[in-house]
Amino acid sequence: MDILRLGPLVLPFHAVLALLGLGIANAVAAWFRRARGVDPGPALWRMTVAGFLAGRLFFVLRHHDLYAASPWSALNFRDGGFSALAGWLAALLTGAIVARASAPLRRALLAATLAGGAVWFGATQLNQAMAPAREPIPPIAVQRLDGAAVTLDSFKGRPLVVNLWATWCGPCRREMPALMAAQRANPQVAFVFVNQGESAETVRQFLAAQKLAIANVLIDPARRVGTGTRSLGYPTTLFYDAAGRLRDRHVGELSQATAREYIAGLDRLP
Structure with missing residues (x-):
């Protein structure tokens, strides 16, 4: 749990x-x-x-x-x-x-x-x-901001960080600059930011207003990723190893330092 x-x-x-x-x-x-x-x-x-x-x-x-x-x-x-x-x-x-x-x-x-x-x-x-077996990345279809469809498990093959967030979520907004910096500092890791329940236009306006240049921002209007990963609150950040197995879950705000700790843990795994 x-x-x-x-x-x-x-x-x-x-x-x-x-x-x-x-x-x-x-x-x-x-x-x-x-x-x-x-x-x-x-x-x-x-x-x-x-x-x-x-x-x-x-x-x-x-x-x-x-x-x-x-x-x-x-x-x-x-x-x-x-x-x-x-x-x-x-x-x-x-x-x-x-x-x-x-x-x-x-x-x-x-x-x-x-x-x-x-x-x-x-x-x-x-x-x-009692923890369940390491869960794989779910093959859930989400959308890029340009409307192109992509499945979450298509990012499998290297360590993956999946951040579930929403524009109305205060902790989500606060942690975004830190996660953007972590994304730039760790090119060997794929970062995916899956917005839960909002439109592409809402997300684009938020990113422009906050001056955030983040790669791999996706939308999940039906919140299927949150349901499929049993993520009950936002922000939730999921850390998968290169084989696509869930290794850690962080509920709440992340800093660049805590993100570094989780990523270092993925690098130490077999």
């Missing part, structure tokens, strides 16, 4: 699992506070903040060349750009420092951390084990 839909809200499943682990950790902390008179809650939140900041900082430093031109964009963590390893190490170090002088606090904090971490890790592994 890649996404979770709660009414009108569409959430990346990995974010839901992280929140679930954090909730379990805080529930264990609350039990220690009530039953043992030891409150690891404040220390747990310090660990959470430290891990969040370190995970983001490590990611930004890894892609410093992309953030140098617009440093403030590093604060826009909606792209999901984090280093899990750096975050965990920072969180554990913070916990060790905060609880070093109190054995009861160390035990309570360790129990809360292990409980939350076990739930997050176990649920993540179970979700991966």
Whole structure:
């Protein structure tokens, strides 16, 4: 499972699992506070903040060349750009420092951390084990802006990035310049931008108004690609390997840095 839909809200499943682990950790902390008179809650939140900041900082430093031109964009963590390893190490170090002088606090904090971490890790592994086989690029017919028909699977043969978007979608509009830059920086990868549910004229006007020079902009008035790929919200970006197998799915806004991470992952695949 890649996404979770709660009414009108569409959430990346990995974010839901992280929140679930954090909730379990805080529930264990609350039990220690009530039953043992030891409150690891404040220390747990310090660990959470430290891990969040370190995970983001490590990611930004890894892609410093992309953030140098617009440093403030590093604060826009909606792209999901984090280093899990750096975050965990920072969180554990913070916990060790905060609880070093109190054995009861160390035990309570360790129990809360292990409980939350076990739930997050176990649920993540179970979700991966239950994931369906790598889905192929669907042979769905879409249209170029000039009206010519083309099937999505005709782009098979090299790594492929399929972005599902709409002109009325705020995150879609924000990520377009970053994806345009990623397209230019990765000529070995095919980028396809499939507009969902709008006309060619609407898309042409949008591209002209935003001064976007993007190749492979297609329209899918019936939203068949979204339905065929089980994409429930926009923007959704699908990453296929050269054999045409789905390898990753990103729900929500992408930055050039997160796009680079996904593309690098495709290059490492057999």
